[in-house]
Amino acid sequence: MNGRWLLSIALAAVAMAMISSSLEAHHGTSTFDMSRTTTIKGIVVDYQLINPHTELTIKVEQDDGAAVEWNVESVSATMLLRVGWKRDTVKAGDTVSVTGHPAKGGKPAMLLVKAVLPDGRELSTAYE
Amino acid sequence: MTKRLTLLAAAMILFSLILAPANTARRPPKSASAPQAAKFPDLSGVWYMHGKFGVNRDLSPGGDLPFTPWGLERMKENQRELNPDLRCLPPGVPRMWTLPFPFEIIQLPGRVLIHYEQDSIVRDIRLDGRAHSAELPLYTGDSTGKYEGDTLVVDTTEFNDKTWLDSAGHPHSDQLHLIERISRPSHDVLHVEIAIDDPKTYSKPWKAERVFDLKADWEISEIVCEENNTYLNAPDAPADK
Numbered sequence: 001m002n003g004r005w006l007l008s009i010a011l012a013a014v015a016m017a018m019i020s021s022s023l024e025a026h027h028g029t030s031t032f033d034m035s036r037t038t039t040i041k042g043i044v045v046d047y048q049l050i051n052p053h054t055e056l057t058i059k060v061e062q063d064d065g066a067a068v069e070w071n072v073e074s075v076s077a078t079m080l081l082r083v084g085w086k087r088d089t090v091k092a093g094d095t096v097s098v099t100g101h102p103a104k105g106g107k108p109a110m111l112l113v114k115a116v117l118p119d120g121r122e123l124s125t126a127y128e
Numbered sequence: 129m130t131k132r133l134t135l136l137a138a139a140m141i142l143f144s145l146i147l148a149p150a151n152t153a154r155r156p157p158k159s160a161s162a163p164q165a166a167k168f169p170d171l172s173g174v175w176y177m178h179g180k181f182g183v184n185r186d187l188s189p190g191g192d193l194p195f196t197p198w199g200l201e202r203m204k205e206n207q208r209e210l211n212p213d214l215r216c217l218p219p220g221v222p223r224m225w226t227l228p229f230p231f232e233i234i235q236l237p238g239r240v241l242i243h244y245e246q247d248s249i250v251r252d253i254r255l256d257g258r259a260h261s262a263e264l265p266l267y268t269g270d271s272t273g274k275y276e277g278d279t280l281v282v283d284t285t286e287f288n289d290k291t292w293l294d295s296a297g298h299p300h301s302d303q304l305h306l307i308e309r310i311s312r313p314s315h316d317v318l319h320v321e322i323a324i325d326d327p328k329t330y331s332k333p334w335k336a337e338r339v340f341d342l343k344a345d346w347e348i349s350e351i352v353c354e355e356n357n358t359y360l361n362a363p364d365a366p367a368d369k
Contacts, residue, residue, distance in 0.1 A: 051351040078245060078349040079228070127181045127228045 032101040032111040040070055040110070041097040047090050049077045056090070056112070058098060072098050074112035079126035094118045169278040171240075171310060174232045174348060175318045175340035181228040185295035187322065187336040193298065199329035202299035212291060216353035218249055218267040220291030221284065222306060222322045225338045227295060232348045233310075233318075240273055240280060245348050253282050262286035265302050279311040293324065301328035316342040 042060035056072035074080060090096055095118055100110030114124040177184045195203060213219050219227060227246050234241040242251040253271040262270040265288035273282040284306040293300050309321040318340040325333040 048356065050356040052353050053356055055356065076229070076351050078351055081349070082346065 031103055031109070033104050034101050034111075036102055037099055037113055038102045038110065039097060039099040041095070042070065044090050044092050044094045044096055045069060046092060049080060049085060049087050049089070051076045051078060054080055054085075054112075056098070056115075058096065060108075068108050070098075071109040072100060072112050073109065075126050083126045084123050089123065090115075090117060168235065168275045169280070169312060170235070171233045171280060171312050171318065172235050173318075174230050174343045174346045176230040176343050176346070177226075177228060178317075178339040178341050181295075184228075184338060185226050186298075187222065187226060187294040187324075188296065188298060189334065189336060193334065194331040196327075196329060196331050198301070199299055199326075202301075202329065203297070206292060206297040206299050211297070213246075213353070216247075217290065218247055220267040220287070221251065221269065222308065222324070222336075223292050223294050224249070224251075224268075225294075225320055225322060229351065230343055230346055230348060240282075243348050245351055247353055248350055253280075260285045265289075267291055269304070269306065279309050282306075282308040282310065284308070299329055300324070300326050303328045318342070 040058060040060050042058040044056065045059050046055070046057040048055045052075075054074040054077055056074070058070045058072060059067050060070055061067050077085075097116040098110070098112065099114050100112045103109035112125045113128070114122055116122050193199075224231065224242075224244050224246065227244075229245040231242055231244040234243060238254065238256045240253040240255065242253070243249075244251070249268065251268050251271060253273040255273050255275070258272065260270045260272060260283075266286055267288060267290065269284040270286035271282050271284040273280055275281070285304070287300065287302055287304045287306075289300060289302045289304075291300070292298060304324065304326040307323040307325075309323075311319050313319055320338050320340070322336045322338065323333060324330065324335070
């Protein structure tokens with residue numbers, strides 16, 4: 001009986017652990033640390049409002065003067081259009097401030113949470 | 129030239145006559161669909177998940193499911209493997225209910241169509257009384273339905289085992305028997321009860337439910353998965369994706 005209980009508890013623990021890790025298992029979000037947010041400010045290099053993942057490339061000048069290109073990934077164009085994003089929301093050369101969940105492992109990439117546009121407007125992602 | 133056109137027209141008429149019986153055979157019997165056309169609850173509209181995606185993605189009630197040994201092994205495999213929709217494979221059902229994309233319910237006499245924005249998938253639920261049938265197992269299964277009072281009850285079988293039950297990676301087998309009860313408790317709210325019976329994967333049936341909000345000013349758009357999918361051609365993509 002004790003053995004069965006222990007086995008049940010062990011199986012339940014394994015299942016819970018797997019389910020917790022599986023919470024990360026969706027389109028790309030496992031690449032990012034969803035428990036953290038970071039903000040970068042820089043110049044837009046490229047912006048593609050596209051499905052299934054919108055992409056924004058931003059050149060950020062670091063303290064040492066070197067420039068690093070950040071890839072900002074977001075959700076589908078269809079959903080971003082519903083919360084106010086347009087094809088011309090930003091263009092190459094614009095200065096923007098972007099907040100997002102940073103990539104795991106230190107890569108210069110993030111999953112968009114919100115962006116502050118050159119005119120001061122703030123646009124968020126469509127869902128989290 | 130005129131003679132050739134006449135011959136072509138004659139050939140087309142001949143072919144249509146030959147094919148006519150086959151098409152007629154596939155058509156639902158009129159008498160079977162007639163009762164459903166009389167009165168049914170209005171479930172039509174564009175709907176979107178209520179609450180955050182992070183809350184809706186996992187169908188398991190409390191995270192504890194009665195896995196069979198096969199199901200538990202499959203769950204482990206799913207954690208190691210790529211999310212199937214990263215390969216642009218159809219998410220299937222019931223996973224569609226856990227995705228952060230809208231869908232439209234279109235009710236017709238004898239049929240209900242659910243048009244999902246994700247991958248532009250259309251689910252065709254027939255209400256004409258015909259039994260389940262599919263030559264091959266399907267990603268979204270073969271769905272029949274009937275109205276019970278204010279509820280549309282959808283019965284789906286004939287699944288393949290290539291999809292996940294939800295966005296948390298819960299597995300299912302080709303023995304999955306899915307029953308969804310779709311109702312509209314108020315004008316702006318859609319309720320879906322999802323009953324999962326899959327004896328190969330779970331030792332007993334279990335249920336989940338989801339709520340959706342009416343999006344009266346939304347229209348279903350198009351998402352082409354292959355257009356900008358970083359992971360589509362990435363055989364060495366990390367296993368935690």
